[in-house]
Amino acid sequence: MRITLVGSRHFGVTTLNMLRQHGADVIRVVVADAEDRLAAAARTAGIEVKVQADPRLVVAAEIAEATDLIVTAHSHARIAKEALAAARLGGIGYHPSLLPRHRGIAAVEWTIREGDPIAGGTVYHLADRMDAGAIAAQEWCFVKKGETARELWERALAPLGHKLLGEVVDYAMTHDSLPAKPQDEQFATNAPSLAK
Template identity: 60%
Template sequence: MKCALVGSRFFAASVFEALRKEEGIEFTSIVAPAADDRLALAATAAGVAVHVLENPKIVPGHAIAEGTELIIAAHTHARVSDEALARSRLGGVGYHPSLLPRHRGIAAVEWTILEGDPIAGGSVYHLADGWDAGAIAAQDWCFVKKGETARELWERALAPMGLALLSRVVHQARAQGCLPAFPQDPAFATRAPMIRKAVVLTEEVSATTTSLVVSIVGADRHGIVSSLAERAERFGANWAASRMTKLASEFAGMVHFEVPRANADALATALRGLDAKGLQVVVARSDDAAVPASLRSVELKLVGEDRVGIVSSLTKILAERSISIENMHTEIVQSGVSGKHFKIDAHLLVPAALSVDALRQELGALASEMMVDIALGERQLAVPLG
């Protein structure tokens, strides 16, 4: 049985390692999103050639070798094109960690937990047009434990189930030369889009506070952060943001305090007093808390599946609309079973003439282009009591 495997990360690598050791199964093509992906590394170590996708959204026809009998999709977000499917005698099948047609989409396991489903399952389905909508070739089910997380459910039951189902389907195709195909009932279909509070826009202006940005460098020791916090509390300052780290044996940090204007000078003096304790302290003050009338202060938060080009695409849109970035923090985090997510937190200055709705449309277009889910929402300013 000549198979092509399209996939990524641990699950695809596990499918590759399990099936290649079985008699009568040969891999003609391995298709991965990157040369350093776990599937690509496993195939390379086994001496199997790897096709690295140029476009992460689609598997082209030439990625599948002539003579392929079955394409297997295992943890891939790239669509297998019609041209690719046409190169395979039996077409292609993929594993989806839900009882299709329930929870069609990229976050099926997460939605299983969110919906409180007592039973979960896995489906091997025929690759076809639509969102996980192809006919079912094989299914299995399991109970969901009380309090179980999406990752725990995936690792305990759904990943092993997927491996077993794919193995069963491949052996059936080899033995019978065909695959079962039971159409899904669309009446029971639900969607499971990626779970993200991806972009939130907030406008915040305070005319009653002063911003102090404090830089601290010195020999690392206990109590540095506590000393900063104690002085901030003494003068009624809010610890708005901070970045701290240990480099070699040195402590380095930056803290943004929002302090009542009447207390700003006293807090700055108290912070500079830390020089006597062997720390180098620089305090920068900004009394211009109010943004000019021609600009709005906007906070942006974005979360998406990690991929090349998110920052460049986002900043290009902002620059083209004369939006300034006051500060930006990015990080990569592991989330659920969907893999690595890329996060951006940024403070922007947006021209008053540009409406939030217009910016929402622009970022919505970016979301579609980057294959991510984006949600926008304005947070209203709190109304002072009394």
């Protein structure tokens, strides 16, 4: 399975490592910032790095030739329709909520703000609308009383993301397809940035 990984930061690096442990061939890493730690990890591993021309959008030319699957890990860029078409199986991403609940950039923060007793993670198909594609895998976890967004992310949601992404990539390698279940729009909520 030849993968173009789009991402950043620590979660991008740990996702790169997880994909390689699952036997995937990460043939290119796409980043918004050439100095990002994911770019450095890819270069150290001998993987080609491509810096996005627009940090908010990944275009077809930035996806490696012969890509089977695009995987996003801590990327806030939209993957253009033409970029998704450049990958044989399209693309998947991890979102730290039980989609369609808390769609948006601040899902974990809104989970805490709303007092949700249960959180979770979703691997979903990348689509035109952010966080709105079909669900490939989903799992829940409890939120501890008094837990911060960062604590919830580090304790439960980041590890859950690696588990679910690994399961979906394994499925794709075995079945040459991706599981897909539509999101139920009646439960959709937005999680816009809380930054002032």
